[in-house]
Structure formats: C-alpha cells, structure tokens
Amino acid sequence: MKRDLQLIYFNAGGGHRSAAIALQEVMARSHPEWTVHLINLFDVIDPEHYYQKLTGFAPEDLYNLRLKRGWTRGLATELKIFQAMIRLSLPKLKNKLQLFWQATRPDMVVSLVPNFNKVMYQALTEALPKVPYVTVITDLADYPPNFWIEPGQGQHIICGTEFAASQALASGYEQKWITKTSGMILRPSFYRKQEVNRLLHYKELGLDTDRPTGLVMFGGNGSNEMLKISKELSAHQLIFISGHNTDLTKRIESQTTLARHVAMGYVKYMDHVMQLSDYFVGKPGPGSLSEAVHMGLPVITFRSAATMPQERYNTVWVQENKLGKVIPSIRELRCAVEDLLNDLPLFQLHVQKINNTAVYEVVEALSRIMHNSSGQVLNSDAPQN
Structure with missing residues (x-):
C-alpha cells in the first residue's frame, strides 16, 4: 500500500540528518511503495529565513560553530533558555506546522529531533488526528525535561538503549508505546563492510603497518581540540578526520610530530577509514561512538564540565559495556592510549559483543506502527502524567 512518510530533521550537529538519510535509504529498498520525504524543521517554522536575515546565521550554524571551536561550556543553561523560547513561541510554531501538515497530508510523521516534540505532536494531532507521530531518539539517552520525551502524548517512542526505554516508562508511557532497538541508527554502508586493502592504503598514506593507528574525530566539522591531541600524541600514529573544516586539516598537517599523522577532510565512506584504524579518540557523540564500536574499534572519549549535557550518559554507556x-581531559590522553593498547584484545572482545542493527529495526517498527494505527485516532489512549 502506498504511504507518505515525513522524516523531520535539522542540521544541528549533523547526526539528525544522517539518521534521516540512513532510514530513507533502507526504506527505499525494503518499502518501495513508500514515498519518504526528508523535512528540515526550520524550513517549515521559518520558511522566509527571518532568523538568518536578522542574525546572519542559520539557526543551527551558531551551535555548529561552537562545536567546531570547542566552546561547549554553558550549553546546559543555554538549552533551558532555548526550550523556554520554544514554549513562548508555541502558538505561532503550532500554527505553521498545522498549515504545513494540512497541505502535505502525510500518513506518518517521524521526528528525529529533540526539543520540538511537544509542539509538533500537538500540531499534527489537531491537524490530522489519525496520523501517527513517532519520535526516534538519536541519542543514547534523554536529557529531561522537555528534551526528547514529552509526557502525556499519545505517540510512539523508539529508543536505542535500555536506559532510554526506562526513561520513557518513567515518563508515563506504557510499554506498548515504546520500541527498544539495538543501538543508534547507522548508515547502511556500515553493514556492507567492503574489505579494505589495509597494506595498500597504509603505503599510500605513509603509515607504518607495524604500528597501531588511532582514529581521531570530533563531528562533521572537527574541533580545535584535535590540534591539542596531535601534540599530546605526537609519538602515536594517527588519522585525523576534520570534516568540512579545511583550515583545521591544514593546521594539523603543518604540525611537526614524531609519528605519522594523516589529516583528512570530509570522508564519504567512514567505514573504510575505520577499517584502517585500531582504536577511536573523540568526543562522546552517539553517532561516532556507535560507528566506531560497530566497526570493532575500542574508544577513548572525554567527560568534563565541557561535555554537552545530552552526551554525558554516552560516557556511562562506554564504561558499563567496557568499550574503552x-x-x-587531553592531559590524560597519552596514558589512556597506552593503557588501552596494553589491553587491546580485551577491549576488542567487549566491543564485538555489541550487535547494532537499529536502522533496520526502526524501519520495521515504523511499518508495524503504521499498519496497527491505520484508521485509529492515536491520542485516544494517550499516556498520562
């Protein structure tokens, strides 16, 4: 049966759009009868781009700039201010969303974004009360209140960890509204795992095949913290991925180090680069940690006052599963690398126990939800506060 789905994302951090693209790719193969639209939320709530005209920034740009510069302290307070602004603007935002959904009339709306799930749910249920609304949490845990999980809504929630599922239960959702998957959404290319000729690539990159190689990555735009890592791990062979930050790539390349440091910009097939690596170093982003673990890499990550609030639980997940x-801080990095390499086979064994097929599980769950909700008014049995 033909169905029209909307995957709602925005570009803050990059992981939300990446998850939407991954789902769209799997849906195109498993459900060719579905028409899947990727919808940038800010194109709906600010179609004239007034915010960008006023400030010179797209709404996500300032956030991404802070990640790029490593300016992440104070984000917890700023998040509360941002959420208060959403509450104050709720009637206007809801009206724009209602008009959009009345015009487009989807059969299902899937949110891959935090903070806006209350206003989007209310707008959809008032405009199209029979259309299911689903939140797919693209973090390993919620950061309550009002981040991913909104209590009292007749909607489905898809969680990638037991802890996130327990948070949904604690918020008043019955088990029937919660789907637990095996992890975070990864691109399908991570499951194809085309064999990479490591010896050939090492020769091309000037890497020593007899030395372990670390992969350093801090999101799609890199971070200036990578320059500090290059200095701290001067004697360790490393590959740096700085994404779209070409200036950072050049600065890493220009540093004098004892061991070979390879600096790369944007990489289309990250799974190939991970096959050239033995361990991962980076911030505790849910996507990059999950990609590294899926590709068999033990991880070294950071937790401090500068860690983004929604990523703090990710470090607990690493420790509880003994993944690295x-x-x-970076000051402890040299000792951490040496300790990890001394016990590398043991960490690799723990990493191999993680079996993540979430991207396929999410599509299966959405298919089931759409089938079961056909013709029903979903908010008739909403969980209560």
Whole structure:
C-alpha cells in the first residue's frame, strides 16, 4: 500500500540528518511503495529565513560553530533558555506546522529531533488526528525535561538503549508505546563492510603497518581540540578526520610530530577509514561512538564540565559495556592510549559483543506502527502524567 512518510530533521550537529538519510535509504529498498520525504524543521517554522536575515546565521550554524571551536561550556543553561523560547513561541510554531501538515497530508510523521516534540505532536494531532507521530531518539539517552520525551502524548517512542526505554516508562508511557532497538541508527554502508586493502592504503598514506593507528574525530566539522591531541600524541600514529573544516586539516598537517599523522577532510565512506584504524579518540557523540564500536574499534572519549549535557550518559554507556576509556581531559590522553593498547584484545572482545542493527529495526517498527494505527485516532489512549 502506498504511504507518505515525513522524516523531520535539522542540521544541528549533523547526526539528525544522517539518521534521516540512513532510514530513507533502507526504506527505499525494503518499502518501495513508500514515498519518504526528508523535512528540515526550520524550513517549515521559518520558511522566509527571518532568523538568518536578522542574525546572519542559520539557526543551527551558531551551535555548529561552537562545536567546531570547542566552546561547549554553558550549553546546559543555554538549552533551558532555548526550550523556554520554544514554549513562548508555541502558538505561532503550532500554527505553521498545522498549515504545513494540512497541505502535505502525510500518513506518518517521524521526528528525529529533540526539543520540538511537544509542539509538533500537538500540531499534527489537531491537524490530522489519525496520523501517527513517532519520535526516534538519536541519542543514547534523554536529557529531561522537555528534551526528547514529552509526557502525556499519545505517540510512539523508539529508543536505542535500555536506559532510554526506562526513561520513557518513567515518563508515563506504557510499554506498548515504546520500541527498544539495538543501538543508534547507522548508515547502511556500515553493514556492507567492503574489505579494505589495509597494506595498500597504509603505503599510500605513509603509515607504518607495524604500528597501531588511532582514529581521531570530533563531528562533521572537527574541533580545535584535535590540534591539542596531535601534540599530546605526537609519538602515536594517527588519522585525523576534520570534516568540512579545511583550515583545521591544514593546521594539523603543518604540525611537526614524531609519528605519522594523516589529516583528512570530509570522508564519504567512514567505514573504510575505520577499517584502517585500531582504536577511536573523540568526543562522546552517539553517532561516532556507535560507528566506531560497530566497526570493532575500542574508544577513548572525554567527560568534563565541557561535555554537552545530552552526551554525558554516552560516557556511562562506554564504561558499563567496557568499550574503552573515559578521561577528563587531553592531559590524560597519552596514558589512556597506552593503557588501552596494553589491553587491546580485551577491549576488542567487549566491543564485538555489541550487535547494532537499529536502522533496520526502526524501519520495521515504523511499518508495524503504521499498519496497527491505520484508521485509529492515536491520542485516544494517550499516556498520562
């Protein structure tokens, strides 16, 4: 049966759009009868781009700039201010969303974004009360209140960890509204795992095949913290991925180090680069940690006052599953790398126990939800506060 789905994302951090693209790719193969639209939320609530005209920034740009510069302290307070602004603007935002959904009339709306799930749910249920609304949490945990999980809504929630599912239960949702998957959404290319000729690539990159290689990555735009890592791990062979930050790539390349440091910009097939690596170093982003673990790499990540609030639980997940090391700062990085390499086979064994097929599980769950909700008014049995 033909169905029209909307996957709602925005570009803050990059992981939301990446998850939407991954789902769209799987849906195109498993459900060719579905028409899947990727919808940038800010194109709906600010179609004239007034915010960008006023400030010179797209709404997500300032956030991404802070990640790029490593300016992440104070984000917890700023998040509360941002959420208060959403509450104050709720009637206007809801009206724009209602008009959009009345015009487009989807059969299902899937949110891949935090903070806006209350206003989007209310707008959809008032405009199209029979259309299911689903939130797919693209973090390993919620950061309550009012981040991912909104109590009292007759909607489905898809969680990638037991902890996130327990948070949904604690918020008043019955088990029937909650779907637990095996992890975060990864691109399908991570499951194809085309074999990479490591010896050939090492020769091309000037890497020593007899030395372990670390992969350093801090999101799609890199971070200036990578320059500090290059200095701290001067004697360790490393590959740096700085994404779209070409200036950072050049600065890493220009540093003098004892061991070979390879600096790359944007990489289309990250799974190929991960096959050239033995361990991962980076911020505790849910996507990058999950990609590394899926590709068999133990991880070293950071937790401090500068860690973004929604990513703090990710370090707990690393420790509880014995997937690597969590350290407070780059000053401890050299010892952490040495400790990890000394026990590398043991960490690799723990990493191999994680079996993540979430991207396929989410599509299966959405298919089931759409089938079961056909013709029903979903908010008739909403969980209560």
